[in-house]
Amino acid sequence: MIPAPFEYKRAATLAEAVDLLAANGEDAKLLAGGHSLLPLMKLRLATPALLVDIGRVRELSYVREEGDHVAVGALTRHRDLETSEVLRTHLPLLAHVAGQVGDPQVRHRGTIGGSVAHGDPASDLPAACLALGATFEAVGPNGARSVAASELFKGFLETALGPDEVLTEIRVPKATGVGWSFQKFNRRAQDWAIVGVAALAGPHPGVAMINMGPVPLRATAVEEALVGGASAAEAAARSAEGLDPPGDLNASPEYRRHLAQVLVRRALQEAGVA
Amino acid sequence: MCAMPGNPNRAGGLEAPSVRAGRFTVSVQVNGERREGDVEPRTLLVHWLRDTLGLTGTNIGCDTSSCGACTVLVGGESVKSCTMLAVQADGAEVTTIEGLADGERLHPVQQAFWENHGLQCGYCTPGMVMAAVSLLAEHPHPSEEEVRAGLEGNLCRCTGYHNIVKAVLAAAGATAAARVAS
Known part of the structure; x- marks a missing residue:
């Protein structure tokens, strides 16, 4: 399977990526690790006219402590999240979930920003970001803005x-020493x-729940x-309350x-809720 | 296979790719040799390796980033080459199954697959070996559980994985032994 033809431009910096998107509008898509977008393009479910490759924008790949938060660059790969000492110490849930995405090959290429911006209700990392109360930083032609995780996911x-706009950073409040759990039920x-x-x-x-609706969502009743x-x-x-x-x-x-009720009970118990 | 002339300035791969009527010139270090070529942006890395460079040891299985038959190393890390564009590999180092052996001497992981019969039909084997090389680079002394989890991205429909896991554990021992000897 081969994607439909497209034009390809490589951005060396964030500013260049923003300019390329501004100049090309809705026909352009950002390419990071490509592990959500390329499979869709091979199936011709996505046929962008232009790919703006931001995979080499090194300035967006980092994990750093900033006071009571951890700042994660949008182009940080799952493998780098999984092995980050900062995350293992302050946000072990995020490090663990990154290590559960796909398989090692996928984790060598996929990025947290790509996974979040894809907005797939079946993805692991958006759920982790929701549970941790993350905030997303985005940059567009009119400058930077912040979007709360609970405001980001609008539809399938x-x-x-x-x-x-380019998603640039995920800011996550530290949860050092707080109980956590990740439950993923799959057949294979x-x-x-x-x-x-x-x-x-x-x-x-x-x-936060995976695959319990059209978007990654929080179990607010729980x-x-x-x-x-x-x-x-x-x-x-109350896990499925209000969910479809x-x-x-x-x-x-x-x-x-x-399944949601069983998995939430297991998760809460593992996280230390009596 | 002859080494193609390379431009050392492209080694970092950070500058804008050169355009030739909707095609891009890529320069990739493949199995230690600089290879250059014009590709359409939509060319998948696996197709460039197989169809243009003739490196047909890398197989295409599912073509949907599930089975791992097309696994190669990019910058020393396992990657599914059906889910990467050739232009994304521009400036990188790529290792395929053809690049592992040292002349007639098999790579320790290949040797271990042979000695433990870690295959039946062999179709998944190149990808399985490349995934194992990457796994052992990250976890030189894995437990059996870590080997099984580390090969999660590679499907084998023949063996039930038992001898594959044995082979990777044997290779881990052999790699450690080789390191001590050297």
């Missing part, structure tokens, strides 16, 4: 980012999660229950609702 494979190695849960305990609990002092089992019983999970070859909506 659709985000609040404009076609002329390297498969997407049928349902997945990323959970953070503590005074500001975050529980979070409310936890803030109200509910046990893991009580909170988990899809049905597909792997699972019916009913099965996903059931």
Whole structure:
């Protein structure tokens, strides 16, 4: 399978990428690691006229401590998240989830920004970002702006980012020593999660669900229950509240609702919720 | 295969690629030799390696980044070459299965696959070997569990993986032994 023809331009800097997007509008797509976009292009489900390759913009690949946050460059690869000592210390949930994406080959190429900007409800990293209360930084022709994780995912494979904006950084509040868990239920190695849960305990609990709707989303009913002092089992019983999970070859909506409750209970218990 | 003349200024691969009527000139260090060529941007790395350079040891299996048959090393790390454009490899070092052996002497991972019969039909083997080389570079002394997890991206429909895992563990021992000897 070969993608439809496209024009290819390589941006050496962030500024160059922003200029190229501004000049080419909706016909242009950013290419980072290519592990979400290229499979779609090979199936001709995506046929951009122009690819702006930002894979070599080194200034967007980093993990650094900044006070009570960790700043992660959008072009940081999953493998570099997985092995980052800063993340293992302050955000072990994010390091762990990065190590569960796809397989080693995918993790050598895929980037956190690419995964987030793709907005796939079946992806692991958007859920981790939601659970951790991350903020996304984007740069466009009119400058920089911040988008809260809970505001980013708008529809199936659709985000609040404009076609002329580049996601540059993911800012994550440190969760040093806070209980966490990631549950990914799939039938075979390297498969997407049928349902997945990323959970953070503590005074500001975050529980995010994979494949429980058209977008990566938070289980707000579970979070409310936890803030109200509910046990893991009580909170988990509300896992599917207000959610409309899809049905597909792997699972019916009913099965996903059931699975969500089981996985959230396991996640909360592993994260240390009584 | 002859080495193509290379431009040392391209080694970093950071400058804008040269354009020739919708095609790009790529320069890639493949198995230690500088190879250059004009490619369409949509050319996948695996097609460039197989169809243009004639390096047909890299197989295409699923063509959907699932099976790992097309695994090669880019900058020493395993990558599925069906999910990477040739233009993305411009300026990089690529190693294929053809680049592992030292003349007649097999690479320790190849030797271990032979000695442990880590294959049946052999179709997945080049990708499996390349994934194992990358795995051992990152985890020189993996446990059996780590080997199984590390080969998650490579499917074998014949062996049930048992001898493949044995081969990689044997290669880890052999690699360690070779390092001590040297």
